[in-house]
Amino acid sequence: MKKLDKRLFRMIKNTKGQFIAVLAIIITGIFVFTAVNNSAKNLNDSINDYYIETNFADIFVKGSSLPEKLEKQLPGTNDIIDAEARIVFDTKFITDDKDENVNVRVISVDKYENKINKLFMKTGKRILDEKDAILIEQFAVARNINVGDEIKIKINGRQTSFNVSGIATSSEYAYMMENEQTMLPNPENFGVIYLEEDYLRKVYSSRGNFNEILLSVNDDDNIEKIADQLEDNLDEYGVSRVIKKSDQLSNNMLSQEISGLEMMSQSIPVVFLAFAGIMLASMLSRIVKKDRTSIGVLKALGFTDGEIVVHYLKYAAIVGITGGLTGSIFGTALSGVMTSYYLVFFSIPMLTVKVYYYRILISVVLSLLFCIISGFLGVRGIVRINPAESMKPESPKKGKRLLVENIKFFWNHIPFSWKMVIRNIFREKKKFVFIGAAVAITCGMMIMTIWMIDIIDVMFNRHYSEFSKVQYNISFDSFKDESVLSEFAEAVKVDDMEGRIELPFEIENGRYSKIVNVIGLNEDTVFYGFRDMKNNKVQVPSQGILLSSNLANSLNANVGDVILLNNFVSDDEAFVTVKGIINQTLGINGYMSIDYLNEQFLDKRIINGVYINSDEDVPNKLDDMKNINVQSQNDMKLAFEEFTAVTAMSMGFMVVFSGLLGFVIVYSMTLMSINERTLEFSSLRVMGFSKKEIFNMLIRENMIMTVIGIISGIPVGLWLVKYLGDAFTTDIYTMKEPVNPKSIFISIILTIIFIILAQLMTYAKIHKLDFMQALKNRIS
Amino acid sequence: MNEIVLKVENLSKNYQMGEVTVKALEDVSLDAVKGEFIVILGPSGSGKSTLLNIIGGMDTPTSGNVYFNDEHITNMSDKDLTLYRRNKIGFVFQFYNLMATLTAKENVELAAELCENAIDIDEVMESVGLGGRKDHFPSQMSGGEQQRVAIARAVAKNPQILLCDEPTGALDFETGIQILKVLKDVNEIYKNTVIVITHNASIAQMADKVIKMRSGKITDISINESPIPAERIEW
Structure with a gap:
């Protein structure tokens, strides 16, 4: 092995703390990138293979009376390849x-x-x-x-x-x-x-007819157009809804999960790699600064600038290759676990966990390139080192007064040790800005994670306790007269009961349109607690419609706008005024007075479902009733509790990853500081400062930056929350909940815990330092 | 006939310190003959280190010429200067400047790996009296031993000129004498030109040629007809 390479490995050994620290961040970044990206790829490939194998439908047509002849009539028209009717x-x-x-x-x-x-x-x-x-x-x-x-x-x-x-x-x-x-x-x-x-x-079936037809089309790009044409062409068969493959419930959830994973694989690793890059550049530039004389000697011996730059870049390359390889191998292994984790929610028999060797290679090359570029930024100063000058001690930096020193009242009243702390911070502005930024990102990511834990809870709890107060939602197979309610009242001892209508509509507002279920309710309903975006109570209007906030957003509709409702069942359409926009965390709906809905689109006094609140076992009591479907809110709550237990684990990972970033950066930057300032600390020791006092000085420097970092971290966190909220708000979830002050407080505490841990680790280093040796050491 | 390996002609070097121009070297001229042991003597600030750095291709002059075996080194590009340092010159510094993370032998090998006609490492280590300390790290060695490693490192490249900047400056008297003896031995064994700069006038007694400097100028060049062995020097 060449002697310079031997020196390189010993240099790594001597800076192992910082080396491991920057490696840990690179590994985390590449690990998250590979794990999440591979999971998305596994999931995407598996579901596509599954769809091809099972010939997943491109369009689902729902209707009341679809004749068998459509199976033969539809193929060949409108680019449709195949049709299959079913009940x-x-x-x-x-x-x-x-x-x-x-x-x-x-x-x-x-x-x-x-x-x-x-x-x-x-x-x-x-x-x-x-x-x-x-x-x-x-x-x-x-x-x-x-x-x-x-x-x-x-x-x-x-x-x-x-x-x-x-x-x-x-x-x-x-x-x-x-x-x-x-x-x-x-x-x-x-x-x-x-x-x-x-x-x-x-x-x-009635008269042997079907109520659904599945269609395969030739070109996926035409699905939208074909679906629109089918809505018009199949009117006579009582078509209630035409669902495109992209809107099909299971496929929609899977697509959202995959795009969420892809977004995560692109955002989190970038944060980690950016910090690792800055840290590596800063670390190498400090190593180069410290090795100034050695570099001068190497130049005097006849090594070229290029050879010396490459020597130091190998440090970055080793970080890049080790980080890329370790991160991608662990990431690939975890992607297997993560993909299997999806089996809890998704049933994909052809779910294959593949090892994508080319992706490992891409990760390693990416990590290597990234580290080489960062490393180069750190070591480019080598070229400027003059061998003759490097033998002499570096002239001290020009000292100048800080602006804060002009505030005499403040400056004259703080102790000397604090003056040193403030001067050190300004002397190494870049380093402290970096520490502050790391703390800010840590705190911001903590806020985002804690908010995510909160929002899942808030979304479900608010929806099922404040928004919807329905204990049992009973759906009928067909429309019934309101008088049917008496049958329910006889069968069950009800606390509250209301008939309701739930129907799919195509709602249009100018060029915007959306197919959603509109629910018809009593104006004085006790089953819903509607509130607007400012948390004011909202009543079901006698005329007009209330829109959930995500529906209003998709339709670009505001209060007072007149929108067009098109009913599939009766094929009637009517213009309706938006009377309010309500805060609904789960689902996407419109709400109208049942009388107004009936008047506009149906006959008077008909319903297709009933809401019941009762202490009795309603499903059991309604056992004998024909053609009804009972949904219990309690079952949904239990399912949710199971879901939160599973997600708690991934949130825990996020907390650890966020904390790791702050921990590693504060630890390694403090370590660098200690290594560079041994002479300064030795002089302080000679003057009579204790190790503890010197450590306190370092703590104060970092704590000032921690406080600044945390203060700046709060808006960072709020921005991340908004970004995530916008990205994850879909037809199913509305994640627009503001951050709770308690979440911010918990995030700050967690951030401080990680920073304190990093500080405690550096104390061991201070304690072990031989200050006296540093004073007499002249070996480069 | 004595073969001239180094020729310095009218060399000047100015430094700009704010609005003041400092003349570090002023019209310096000298010759060095193959195998000669030269001592450049002068107080601190006399320009001797600047002269050494320019001769060694580590610095460039403001005016004047330096020729190495008829090669005009003051006109050389950075790349050629690097090759010149690599193949022709050996440096010994006052504070040894060894690589702390390499052993004594590895420090010497580091330099030897650079050139094609390097001298056998073990032989060089023996010649500087470090045969038994080859695997020690600099931190495990005394100042004198470290300076021997530095000399071995410079010699291993088989340079034609060995430039030594205050090689005994950081050492006690006895160790200093030992180092001077090593330098003289190396000079005799490998027949290279040795140029030592020092402020210690006693060292001049062992030189073949003594060049005195003051305030950036050469004040005297004298040939020592009867140089004495290093062991007999006292200060």
């Missing part, structure tokens, strides 16, 4: 526990094989007889149902038994949510059952 309805799953409320979605499938949305069989056989059922895997696993078991569901109000002939997954239910309002999969209480098509047409 879909929700019903009650009968369990031994009478207190349990379990809903299932029954879907008809071909006896042998579907053309679109094929089932991916896990066990059992695909061929279905009349009394056979194929169960979706998540539900079967959650309820411990196996092939050969008997299950009971209600069809047309009658309890019907089926033999479980197979267990399968479906690309349509990779993320198995009952509907937009449920937010989370709850496989114990909601599942999907596939029954033979001819059998269902006999026992369930």
Whole structure:
């Protein structure tokens, strides 16, 4: 090994604290980049393969009476390749526990094989007889149902038994949510059952018609156009909704997750790599400064500038290669764990965890390039070192008075040790700005993380306790007269009960449009607590509509605007005035008075659902009622609690990563400071300063920057919260909640804890330093 | 006939200190013959280090010429000056300036790796009396030992000129004498020209040629007809 390389490795050994520190930040950056990016790629590739394998539908048409002939008529028109009609309805799953409320979605499938949305069989056989059922895997696993078991569901109000002939997954239910309002999969209480098509047409359908058609199209780019044309062309068959693949619930959730991962993989590593780069540049420039005489000697011996620059750049290259390799290997390993973690939420049988060697290579090359560039910025001063000059001690920097010294009242009243602290900060402005920035980012990221923990809680708790006060939401298969409410009142001892209408509408405001469910409610409803964005109570207007804030944003609508509502069922349209914009954290909806909605679009006194609050076991009490679906808010709350337990782990990682950044930077910069100022500290020791007093001086310097960093970190955190809130606000979540002062306080405390830990680590270094040796040491 | 390896002609070097021009060297001329042991004597601030740095290609003059074996080094580019230092010159500094993280032998090897006709490392280490301390780090050695390593490092490159800047300046009398003896031995064994700058007049007694400087000028150049061995020097 060349002697210069030997010197390099010993230099690394001598600066191991700082080397490990900068390496830790690079590893973290590359680790997050690889882990998250690979997970996104794994997830994306797996779901695409799954969609291709199962021929996932491009368009879902929902209607009340879709004839079989459409299966033959539609292909060939409008760029449609294939069409498949099916019957879909929700019903009650009968369990031994009478207190349990379990809903299932029954879907008809071909006896042998579907053309679109094929089932991916896990066990059992695909061929279905009349009394056979194929169960979706998540539900079967959650309820411990196996092939050969008997299950009971209600069809047309009658309890019907089926033999479980197979267990399968479906690309349509990779993320198995009952509907937009449920937010989370709850496989114990909601599942999907596939029954033979001819059998269902006999026992369930009216005149053998279907209520859904799945379509495959030739070109994905045309989906939007084809969907629009279908809405018009299929009007006569009572089409209630045309859903594009991109809006399909499970696919939408998956796409959001993948784009969220991609965004995260691009933002967090950039912060870490930027700090690592600044730290590496600063570290190398200080090493070069310290090695000034050695560099002069090397030049005197005949080494060229290039050779010496390369010698020091190898330090950066080793950081880059080690960091890139370690980070990407750990990241790849974690991406496996992370991808498997998605199995908690997403059922993707073809989920493959691949090792992308080219991505490891890209990470290493990226990290290497990044470190070389940062390193070069740090070592470029080598060229300016004159060998003859370098043998002499460097002339002291020009001393000058600080501006603050002109404030005589302040300056004359602070102790000498504080004067030194302030002068040191101004003497090394760049270093302290860097420490301040690191603390600010740490504090900002803490605020963002704590806010995320809070917002998930706030979103669900506010939605299910303050916003929606519905204990049981009962949906009917069809419209019924309001008089049906008396049947419910007889069956259940209700505290509160209201009929409601929930219908999909296409809402237009100029060039903006959106398909959402509009809910018709009593004007004095007790089931919703509407508040506007300023937290003022809002009443359901007798005329006009209330929009959730995310709906108002998508439609670019304000209070007073007149918007067009187009109803799929009656094909009526009406202009309606926006009377209010309400704060709704989960879901996207419009709300109208039930009378006004009926008057504009339907007949008087009809409803398609009922809200009930009762202390009784409502699902059990309504057991005998036909064609209803009962949703319990309590089940959703339980599912949410399970979800928060899983997310707590990832939030914990975020807290550690954020803290690590501040810890490492403060630790290594203080270490650098100690190494450079040994002569200064030695002189102080000779003057009679104790080790503790010198340490206190360092602490004061860092604490001033910590305070400044924390103060600047608060707006950084608020900006991150806004950025994240905007990025994550979708049709399903609205993350516009302001940061709670308590969250800021917790973030500050956590930041201070990490900084104190870093300081304590440096005390050991101060204690071990041989100050007297430093005074007589002349070896370069 | 004595072969001239180094020729300095009318060399001047000015430094600008604010509005004042400081003349570090003024019209300095001298010759150095192959194998000669030269001592440049002068008080602090007389310009001897500046002269040494220019001869060694570490600094450039304001005017004048330096020739090494008829090569005009004052006209050389940075790259050529580096090659000149690499292949022709050896430096010994007052404060040794060893690489702290390399052992004695590695410090010497570091220099030897640079040139093609380097001298055998073990032989050089023996010649400076460090055969048994090769694997020690500078921090484990005395000042005299460190200076021997510095001399070995300079000699290992087999330079034609060895430039020594106050080589005994940081050492006690006895160690200083030992170092001077090592320099003389090296001069005799490897037949290279040795130029020592010092403010210590006693060292001049062992020189073949003594050049005296004051205020940037050469005040006297004299040939010492009967140089004495280093061991007999006293100060």
